[in-house]
């Protein structure tokens with residue numbers, strides 16, 4: 392819905408005062424919006440649970456992503472992209488609203504958005520564009536606000552892309568612009584149809600003991616992994632082989648989607664990204680959701696289409712920046728009715744007038760609940776705020792952490808209380824940002840939005856996926 396409320400808080404002034412070092416940097420213009428005033432279509436692809444460092448274009452030595460690497464070479468690749476939550480529904484809700492989880496209120500899977508927020512799909516609908524979403528888990532149906540066509544089912548990505556292409560081919564008016572969201576789940580580790588990955592597992596698997604040893608040494612030297620967290624070399628390789636095979640499988644599906652849609656014309660922007668990463672053993676944790684370390688939050692982002700200048704953007708960007716970027720590219724307003732968003736367009740030079748600088752990336756952990764596999768999780772809330780150099784992680788029930796990302800990119804050496812001025816700046820900014828925005832009045836625990844009842848509709852699927 393297009394209800395209006397201001398998310399911008401008075402705390403912006405405080406943030407500006409505190410964070411001069413973070414705000415004062417000019418962000419160069421990497422891409423120009425298209426000059427022609429013609430409606431343009433957008434395809435948003437989210438590949439669930441995709442760590443950016445497992446794509447070839449982000450430096451991974453395995454051949455997991457031949458198509459996405461080509462797309463990145465032809466388009467713009469963003470090197471450092473931070474998710475606001477290491478959990479599926481909250482991160483996707485942030486992509487679709489440009490709001491943080493504590494602002495939109497979707498804090499865990501199965502929860503839905505309140506109607507007052509303007510989703511990306513709704514912005515396209517206002518112009519009369521076709522809007523369609525095809526997602527590979529049922530619980531994301533709670534985010535279908537604004538889509539005139541939506542299909543949500545737990546399935547492999549080939550079937551999801553089949554459905555999306557069927558929709559694309561059967562549109563009544565092929566000249567009408569569209570916004571299409573396709574979500575693929577194949578890299579996700581939870582139980583599911585894995586037999587389709589076997590060819591990719593065989594392709595990627597180390598061919599002999601020496602190759603295995605070199606790969607494990609690479610992970611240890613370059614990816615912050617302590618191999619000893621795995622009970623055996625075989626288990627480590629099995630985990631990585633399966634994860635990487637899921638990426639390679641998804642890569643092929645995105646290629647199918649792109650090949651057919653891009654061949655129909657040159658007026659379509661492709662946005663490929665992910666909702667969060669995966670532990671894979673970093674910080675002695677295999678999955679996602681529990682922590683806010685780099686392997687949980689850093690995801691890829693590739694833009695491809697007319698008006699997108701090829702190249703690589705190194706500076707920090709956030710998933711909340713996708714919303715204004717897509718709207719600006721499509722020639723749509725980035726705010727409606729005065730509602731403020733958290734993102735900045737990546738097509739133009741951002742101006743530091745909102746509540747959080749584009750140089751800062753915020754994240755929060757999903758709530759701990761009664762699920763058995765979350766029994767050992769730390770109680771309370773965990774939140775983080777980072778620049779491209781430093782990262783502060785706040786724990787309500789444990790000691791805070793601070794990392795120098797230049798010296799320690801995988802966040803293994805906690806330097807809290809060593810006297811860094813950046814530590815104190817980030818701590819104060821994080822506190823001001825969270826306490827000064829709308830989280831409290833919108834029900835930070837998700838209990839005021841009625842979505843707990845909604846969540847029960849998906850309990851069977853969530854249990855089967857291992858979330859409950």
Ligand SMILES: [Zn+2]
Pocket residue numbers: 439440478479480666667
């Ligand atoms: Zn996810």
